Amino acid sequence: MLHKRWQLCxxxxxxxxxxxxxxxxLGREDLRFAAHMVQTLNTILLTSTExxxxxxxxxxxxxxxxxxxxxxxxxxxxxxxVATISLCLLTQNYEHxxxxxxxxxxxxxxxDMEVTVEFLTEIDKLVQLIESPIFTYLRLQLLDxxxxxxxxxxxxxxxxxxxxxEAFHTLRTRLACLPHPSLQQMDTGATVRRFxxxxxxxxxxxxxxxxxxxxxxxxxxxxxxxxxxAARLSQVLRLxxxxxxxxxx
Numbered sequence: 685m686l687h688k689r690w691q692l693c694x695x696x697x698x699x700x701x702x703x704x705x706x707x708x709x710l711g712r713e714d715l716r717f718a719a720h721m722v723q724t725l726n727t728i729l730l731t732s733t734e735x736x737x738x739x740x741x742x743x744x745x746x747x748x749x750x751x752x753x754x755x756x757x758x759x760x761x762x763x764x765x766v767a768t769i770s771l772c773l774l775t776q777n778y779e780h781x782x783x784x785x786x787x788x789x790x791x792x793x794x795x796d797m798e799v800t801v802e803f804l805t806e807i808d809k810l811v812q813l814i815e816s817p818i819f820t821y822l823r824l825q826l827l828d829x830x831x832x833x834x835x836x837x838x839x840x841x842x843x844x845x846x847x848x849x850e851a852f853h854t855l856r857t858r859l860a861c862l863p864h865p866s867l868q869q870m871d872t873g874a875t876v877r878r879f880x881x882x883x884x885x886x887x888x889x890x891x892x893x894x895x896x897x898x899x900x901x902x903x904x905x906x907x908x909x910x911x912x913x914a915a916r917l918s919q920v921l922r923l924x925x926x927x928x929x930x931x932x933x
Contacts, residue, residue, distance in 0.1 A: 698738040702729070703753060706760040715911045719763040723806070726767035730774065730813055742775050743821070751888045758897055762904040765797075766806035769842075770813065773822060778834035780894045785841035787902060796909055799845070807842060808851040814839075815854060829862050836862065 705725060712718040729735055741750045742757075754775050761768045765788065772781040791797035813819060825832045839859055846852040 698735050699741070699753060702738065703756050706756050709760040709763065715763065715908050718760070719908070722761050722764040722767050726761065726764065726770060727809075730770060730818055739774065739818070742771075745775055745777075745889055748888060748891070751892055755892060755897065759900055762901040763908070764806075765901075765905070766803065766810055768901060769838075770810050773810075773814070773819070773838070776822075777889070777894070778832065778838050780898070781838040782834050782841065783894070783898055784901065785838060785845075787898065788841075788845070791902075791905065797905060804845070804847065807845055808849065811842065811846070811851040811855050815858070823858070826858075826862055 702725065705721075709718045709721055729739065741747075742754060745751050745754060754771070757771060758768065761771050765784075769781060769784055772778070772784065788797065792799060814822065822835065825835055829836050836859070839855060843852065843855050843859065846855070
């Protein structure tokens with residue numbers, strides 16, 4: 685089903701499906717499975733044409749229902765750090781994205797988080813998505829960079845995590861396209877700002893406890909850290925058993 689681009693969402697409510705799966709994954713004891721499922725569900729959410737309406741609902745967050753869905757997804761998305769970042773970018777929660785990136789740096793320096801090849805590969809894919817039509821609105825918001833300082837800072841945070849790969853140069857080129865300061869000082873009129881700002885969305889977002897979500901993210905990542913030695917030992921024992929049960933000379 686996961687490899688068929690989630691056609692189930694055509695027949696049933698995409699919101700109900702994602703909310704149900706999120707609640708199920710939140711209680712999973714197999715953390716590695718949960719992280720893999722979150723990565724897959726997040727990729728489908730960001731790329732599938734069938735989920736266009738769900739993406740718009742999450743992008744605006746202008747109702748209590750959409751904010752509730754965001755919080756539900758966030759709590760299970762915490763199993764995968766890069767998926768959590770992409771969810772925050774999708775929902776335009778740029779200040780919280782910065783908070784997550786700062787937490788990444790703190791956890792990395794305290795050895796509570798490992799920057800693996802898989803982790804960097806996921807950031808590479810996220811940069812590719814930022815350059816896709818899905819995130820056109822995000823790129824347009826860079827035109828108003830003084831009002832979107834958290835967005836700019838978030839993208840620079842992703843840039844600093846990347847090695848000097850193709851994704852690094854792609855994102856650096858995008859950030860180099862930020863308007864010249866002299867243009868930023870020009871008053872383009874209240875019309876543009878009214879278009880960008882959404883008062884109803886801000887009111888709904890104000891009811892989200894982002895500090896509690898950040899603490900939940902850290903708690904989930906600590907659980908993954910504690911589970912890694914046991915998972916590695918289990919893998920070694922499986923490999924050892926496979927060798928021992930092999931054909932004898």
